[in-house]
Amino acid sequence: MKIIDEMQKEDIDTLLILNFNNIDYLAGFRPSASSILIVKDEPVLFTNQMDMEDALLNSKIPVEELKSLKELKKSLNGTIGLESSMNIQTFENLKKDVSLETKITDIVERMRSIKTNEELKNIEKALEIAEEAFKSTEFDNNKTENEIAAEIEYNMRLKGAKKASFDTIVASGKRSSLPHADVSSNTLQRPIVIDWGALYNNYCSDTTRTIIQTERHEEIFDIVLEAQKSAIAAIKPGVKACEVDKAARDVITEYGYGESFIHSTGHSVGLEIHENPSLSKRDETTIEKGMVITVEPGIYLKDDFGVRIEDMIHVTNKGRVLNKLNAKINI
Incomplete structure (x- = not known):
């Protein structure tokens, strides 16, 4: 296994994994x-009785x-690699009555950041x-934000999704200035920010579109779109994540809306909706070929409206946009 090679580089003899992803x-x-x-x-997956049949059928590991946990400790030896997500209670129970040398590591998360062809x-x-679910949704002005969100999620299930990859955001009118607004029972106003994604074979998608109406909406929309294009153009192997963020942020700042x-310009996506790296001011992770990241700049004018545009990008020799849906939606 490739992970054994990575463990040897960090002088880790045994890696303990609890994170489901x-x-x-x-x-x-x-x-x-x-x-x-x-x-x-010789790796082993220890699982509970409820999952045993499923695990025996599907696990690639014995x-x-x-x-x-007391019985499991007998399988541990040498320097033990632990995930940073392990809770304190589990850590205390693990070390109880046993002298273990431990080391926090993100080996698996680093491996997950580079997607295989299957992923x-x-x-x-x-x-x-x-x-396709979005295109099948009818944006009737008499519908509520909640109804639109429910329809999108229903359509995704019909088309093969296991479920939505996160709670769908539909925020319209003044509520569009709230980046992570919960859906409401308000009837649709303009603009409408829709942020949604599907889960397929446990892998996530993540897209945002903003439906605009007025010239003022379009003015802000065009600035956000220019910022997004600037960030996508900056993506290539060897560039730092913070430099991609800067490419988007500089455009928006130049227009006076810095x-x-x-929020940050984007994030990696895979088994989880938010993975590393993050396209933020502080993240100096080097972008690598094979990463899948979102680019989602936005402008939020308090008590007025907001605009966000988000696409998914596969890093090849440059940033390849995976989305087929137009940035500007005419509804």
Whole structure:
């Protein structure tokens, strides 16, 4: 396994994995309840009785029943690599009565940041489902934000999604200035910000479109679109994530709306909707070929309206836009 080579580079003898997404990535099986993957020369997935049948059918790693943490400790030796997401209680129980040398590591997360061809196909399918669901949704002005969100999610399920990859955002009128607004029972106003995604084979998609109406909306929309194009043009292997953020932020700042761009420019996507790296001011991670990241600049004018445009980008020798849906929606 490639991960064994990475562990050797960090002088880790045994890697303890509890994060469901990391178990899914390494074993090809996603637990529904407590499971522990021990990675060493002969890896073992310890899972509960409820998941045992499913795990035996689907796991690429040998499976045993998880009976107790005390029993599991017998499988640990040398320097133990731990995920930063491990909760304190589990950590305390792990070290109780046993002298273990531990080291926090993000080996699996770093591996997950570079998508394989199979992972890319799942992401592209998730995106295709989401976009087709959006196109099948009727944006009747008499509908509420909640009804539109429900219709999009229903359409995604009909088209093959396991579920929405996150809670769908539909924010219209003044509420569009809230980047992560919950849906409301308000009837649709303009503009309408829709942020949605599908989950397919446990891989996520993530897209945002803003439906505009007035010349003022269009003015802000065009600035955001220019910023997005600038950021996408900056993407290539070797560039730092913060430099991509700067490319978008500089455009919006030049037009005088820098203080109204109140979040990062984007993030990586895969088994989770938000993965590393983040396209933010502070993230100096080097962009690498094979990453899939979003580019989603926005301008939010308090108590007035907001605009966000988001596409998914596959890093090749440059940034390749995966979305097929036009940035500007005429509804």
